[in-house]
Amino acid sequence: MEPLTDALRETLAVFGDSGEPRTTPEVAERLDLGRRSAYDRLERLAERDRLRTKKVGASARVWWRPEPRSKTAPEPGPELEEAITRISDGFFAVDEEWRLTYFNDAHASMFGGTRAELLGERLWDAAPELVGTAFETAYREAMETQEPTAVEEYYPPLEGWFRDIVHPSPSGLSVYFTDITERKVRERTLMRYERIVETVDDGIYVLDGDGQFTFVNDTFVSMTGYDDDDELLGASAAVVFGEDFGEERDGAEAEDPNAVAPEGRLHGADGESIAVESRVGRLELAGGETGRVGVVRDVTDRVEYERELERQREQLAAVTSLGEVANEITRAIVGQSTREDVETTVCEHLADSESYLFAWIGDVDAATRTVTLRAEAGVEGYLDDITISIDPDDDRSRGPTGRALRRGEVQTTQELETDSRYDPWRDHIESYDFRSSAAIPITHEGVLYGVLNVYAERPRAFEGPEGKRITQLGEIVGHAIAAAERKRTLLSDDLVELEFRIQGFLETLGLEAEPTGSIAFDHTVPLGDGEFLVYGTAERGAVDTVREIVDARPGDGEVTVYPEATPTGFVLRAIDPPVLSVVASHGGYVDGASIVDGEYRMTVHLAPSVDVHRIVDTIERAYPEAELRCHRRTTRSASDPRPVQRRLATDLTDRQHAVLSTAYYAGFFEWPRETSGTELAESLDVAPSTLHQHLRTAERKILDSLFSSPDEPLDDA
Structure with missing residues (x-):
């Protein structure tokens, strides 16, 4: 066969x-x-x-x-x-x-x-x-x-x-x-489940006993960025979940073998990753093998939302901390603190808050054009091993601190690792564990006192309301330093005296005639925001010259003449006068100024700690013809009749001092009054009720200083 x-x-x-x-x-x-x-x-x-x-x-x-x-x-x-x-x-x-x-x-x-x-x-x-x-x-x-x-x-x-x-x-x-x-029932059931699996917004996958993909739905493929499921089937789960996925899964299963829910990141084909929430359970496969079925949900938006909420919470806490620091600075001003006290208070309160790691304040050494340390807290010797310059030709001036000092603008670093401005000091700063920083110029009335640097371990710490508040802090500190310097000048017996002369002053203003008589600028009252009231007298033949001087210098504002007095009185409202502004902002004052026989004479008193060169430079820029005739250290004489006046003035706030001084020099306390309350309020641009509130508070403080017992505390209201 x-x-x-x-x-x-x-x-x-x-x-x-x-x-x-x-x-x-x-x-x-x-x-x-x-x-x-x-x-x-x-x-x-x-x-x-x-x-x-x-x-x-x-x-x-x-x-x-x-x-x-x-x-x-x-x-x-x-x-x-x-x-x-x-x-x-x-x-x-x-x-x-x-x-x-x-x-x-x-x-x-x-x-x-x-x-x-x-x-x-x-x-x-x-x-x-x-x-x-x-x-x-x-x-x-x-x-x-x-x-x-x-x-x-x-x-x-x-x-x-x-x-x-x-x-x-x-x-x-x-x-x-x-x-x-x-068979049809099974197919229909399977088709129904497949349709459900393919239409849900979550990624679904199945792993065999070796942790390799045997099934992935379209959403999972889309989440990972692969072109189709063929690129994933047979691949290890570690490709998208990371090398530690198996260990994390096994560790979680030890507690709950049927409901493992790790959270982590899903790595895509392009190398990017997304935040996912994952749930994994056991699945019995053919041949007695045990696999895993998992569901992953893209929670990128939720994670970002939660991070944004956390950033807002941190920023709110930081803004609150900054408000507390501002209040402490205000109390320091009222407490007659020195500049050093103000700077230390600022740094310590910032470093003690939960929002920031450390802070320091520095100013510029005019000789070397580098930054020197004045105060620090939360850190020790931060500037010891580095040099920060303000010379634009020096690479070490291009960091946040140097730029803040040169430009007079706040400089923030929101992510240290990617900010190239820190490159010159990269090796030094890596040990300090901060992620963001802010360099805030300390200014007041156009005068730069230094720079405040604040550091946080949070990225993007100085955005939104926190960034605005930290910017305001520089102005608050500047005002506090100016007030401290003014009080130091008022209370100190040691002074620096500068005398300036300008020959042919009227000619420098384009005025031909010499005044018949002298003009004296007796008292200057700073009102704030760069505005001053200057009270003076002029002999009859020089009154018109006062008006001509004001007209020749539009920035000096307007003048009001009181012809009834002998000599004739006047008050000059000056806006941003360069000399008065820089002197007042450094805590000094013009002790006397006059025009005699066409020559302008001015005497300025400053505290010994003030940078005299900056004052001289400002005056010479404003009046190129000005000549510094005298620069000397002096001591107030024992017969100075104004020690009580100076002592009482330090108990007042700047606004109270301005209102009380203006009322006095305007004749508000004369009888009959030379200026009414309404006129006085208008000159100060405040409501009459506000004027009287400031006056009463200032009067009470002065009377308390005179009549309270030595041990009785004063009310600072």
């Missing part, structure tokens, strides 16, 4: 040794072959006497493996017919006129009658429910084309899904149909 090929042996093995008959479609399905290929194999086995076959109905055929027998074995009898009838799947055959020629018992219920009644009846009459269905379409198409086909459809009379394999022949059709309802 000719030996069998592997393909024929494979086909023969489908039948085993039981002798149970099989239909051609059934063999084709088990071998995963087309029916024609299966039929060819079966026919070749039959030719080799390895199989028996029998036609059933118009064109259907069954095959079976015979038991060992002699070559003269009888043809199959009624038992084989009965076996074919009991095939579990449905089978029927029709002739070319659509008359039923055969059907087995598996699905006889699809026909409305007994075998005896139905055989020979047209298919459409025996099963009218087939009319108009996909089954009818497939049957007719197969009959017409003589090509095998298959169709799957729901069949209502049997309440299930069926797969029909239709095999045509010139004599009719053979139809093999299988109940696939369970």
